[in-house]
Amino acid sequence: MNSPYPSTLLENAVNEFARLPGIGRKSSLRLVLHLLRQDEESVARFVESILRLTQEVKYCSSCHNISDTEVCSICADKTRDKAVVCVVENIKEVMAIEKTVQFNGLYHVLGGIISPIDGIGPSDLEIASLEERVKSGGIREVILALSATMEGDTTNFYIFRKLQTYNVKVSIIARGVSIGDEIEYADEVTLGRSILNRTPFDESYKLLSK
Amino acid sequence: MNSPYPSTLLENAVNEFARLPGIGRKSSLRLVLHLLRQDEESVARFVESILRLTQEVKYCSSCHNISDTEVCSICADKTRDKAVVCVVENIKEVMAIEKTVQFNGLYHVLGGIISPIDGIGPSDLEIASLEERVKSGGIREVILALSATMEGDTTNFYIFRKLQTYNVKVSIIARGVSIGDEIEYADEVTLGRSILNRTPFDESYKLLSK
Numbered sequence: 001m002n003s004p005y006p007s008t009l010l011e012n013a014v015n016e017f018a019r020l021p022g023i024g025r026k027s028s029l030r031l032v033l034h035l036l037r038q039d040e041e042s043v044a045r046f047v048e049s050i051l052r053l054t055q056e057v058k059y060c061s062s063c064h065n066i067s068d069t070e071v072c073s074i075c076a077d078k079t080r081d082k083a084v085v086c087v088v089e090n091i092k093e094v095m096a097i098e099k100t101v102q103f104n105g106l107y108h109v110l111g112g113i114i115s116p117i118d119g120i121g122p123s124d125l126e127i128a129s130l131e132e133r134v135k136s137g138g139i140r141e142v143i144l145a146l147s148a149t150m151e152g153d154t155t156n157f158y159i160f161r162k163l164q165t166y167n168v169k170v171s172i173i174a175r176g177v178s179i180g181d182e183i184e185y186a187d188e189v190t191l192g193r194s195i196l197n198r199t200p201f202d203e204s205y206k207l208l209s210k
Numbered sequence: 211m212n213s214p215y216p217s218t219l220l221e222n223a224v225n226e227f228a229r230l231p232g233i234g235r236k237s238s239l240r241l242v243l244h245l246l247r248q249d250e251e252s253v254a255r256f257v258e259s260i261l262r263l264t265q266e267v268k269y270c271s272s273c274h275n276i277s278d279t280e281v282c283s284i285c286a287d288k289t290r291d292k293a294v295v296c297v298v299e300n301i302k303e304v305m306a307i308e309k310t311v312q313f314n315g316l317y318h319v320l321g322g323i324i325s326p327i328d329g330i331g332p333s334d335l336e337i338a339s340l341e342e343r344v345k346s347g348g349i350r351e352v353i354l355a356l357s358a359t360m361e362g363d364t365t366n367f368y369i370f371r372k373l374q375t376y377n378v379k380v381s382i383i384a385r386g387v388s389i390g391d392e393i394e395y396a397d398e399v400t401l402g403r404s405i406l407n408r409t410p411f412d413e414s415y416k417l418l419s420k
Contacts, residue, residue: 007276009263016259043264049226053219054253066217
């Protein structure tokens with residue numbers, strides 16, 4: 001017995017699951033054996049949900065977020081402020097910001113960030129379409145909400161330079177000490193940044209109590 | 211926006227993945243977005259591996275382990291001792307024991323253990339077929355290798371009583387202090403058991419050096 005798996009069908013399924021991010025061979029086997037115990041209908045439903053998503057998925061023609069419709073529900077929402085556009089890396093960040101209930105503008109989903117190591121350049125991202133959106137007018141402010149990493153910073157600077165020629169305010173989300181964190185344990189870069197970017201006390205307090 | 215997901219296709223896929231054991235909604239979204247980034251071919255391969263396994267899987271007619279063939283490769287192996295049968299809960303335990311390279315007999319896969327809470331009784335498991343195997347002769351020893359839990363013990367006793375009427379030795383894998391464990395930190399039930407089940411020193415040592 002060369003392979004530890006008693007069946008090549010089983011081994012193939014385990015290999016496929018183990019390709020998913022964060023799934024090792026042990027969890028993969030557990031997941032596969034779980035599916036094997038399900039009835040045919042459940043497995044069919046599982047498989048169909050994947051196939052339908054990957055084959056029928058649409059992206060909003062305006063903000064490029066995943067959507068069921070040509071224009072996503074956020075872009076189509078008449079109560080939202082169309083003059084403010086928040087630039088994010090992916091749909092996960094849209095969901096995270098929506099959860100805060102602190103933002104009432106629209107989004108622009110880049111589909112990634114500039115990362116030379118991974119071979120991702122500006123042309124692989126929805127940056128030209130962001131410029132198009134700004135150029136066509138009606139946008140007052142673009143908020144950059146990318147990760148506070150080197151790749152995020154590179155992308156921020158690239159976008160900032162592209163948008164500088166237009167009459168639009170470009171802002172970036174605050175970087176500082178996380179709420180609930182003890183100053184003693186905050187890393188020095190974050191702490192330094194939080195001092196440089198300090199906010200008038202009453203203003204900060206007003207924002208929180210809103 | 212009632213649902214946090216911008217697309218029902220996405221939501222369905224996330225729901226399906228989140229049904230898998232040990233996968234929360236956050237990991238589920240990560241896995242689904244990963245699949246969404248793959249090309250059509252990779253997704254098709256993933257889906258097919260699941261469908262083929264669940265639709266075409268076979269179980270060995272003798273030991274009930276998952277197999278590609280009517281009789282599994284372990285049961286068909288002429289170099290293995292057919293007179294010794296190790297009773298295990300599932301295929302994962304077969305793989306674990308095979309990895310030790312300490313067992314050269316055959317297996318009998320129950321497909322679970324007796325668990326009244328989960329509604330699993332003796333008739334849901336491959337216990338009758340084990341009795342059949344013993345009854346038809348040629349088996350000298352049955353080794354019980356089930357989990358050291360209450361359910362495992364219940365199943366052990368049930369099988370032991372069923373096999374008592376036949377001329378077969380029924381043994382159980384040793385329970386004791388794990389190798390590498392410090393006595394100080396071993397739980398008292400295990401430690402007590404390891405004293406009751408103590409082995410002659412030279413015998414234990416002989417086994418290890420084999």
